[in-house]
Amino acid sequence: MKVRVWEYDVPESARPDVERVYGAQGDWARLFAGSPGFLGTELFASTSEPGRYLTVDRFTDEAAWRAFLAEHREAYDALDAECESMTTGERELAD
Numbered sequence: 001m002k003v004r005v006w007e008y009d010v011p012e013s014a015r016p017d018v019e020r021v022y023g024a025q026g027d028w029a030r031l032f033a034g035s036p037g038f039l040g041t042e043l044f045a046s047t048s049e050p051g052r053y054l055t056v057d058r059f060t061d062e063a064a065w066r067a068f069l070a071e072h073r074e075a076y077d078a079l080d081a082e083c084e085s086m087t088t089g090e091r092e093l094a095d
Helices: 012-022 027-032 062-086
Strands: 002-009 038-045 052-059 089-094
Touching: 002 062, 012 027, 012 038, 012 052, 012 062, 027 038, 027 052, 027 062, 052 062
Parallel strands: none
Antiparallel strands: 002 052, 002 089, 038 052
């Protein structure tokens, strides 16, 4: 299985948007669903650090993730650019 984990710092004003866009039924999950190897997305909010979120994206394997990127890179980059203003920091924790 291929698991991608990202951590985000989100200002209070953007939290509802982040929860909508990054959640299991959000824009990212809908984009990833274009891959037959996509298994799901989860969004976690920290209970000890308000505004800290983790996303966990799962694909069947590395090949499925790479195939998704090859086919949907333009849409991936466009959504990433749209979401940039929602966070004050982001870190890739696992890829």
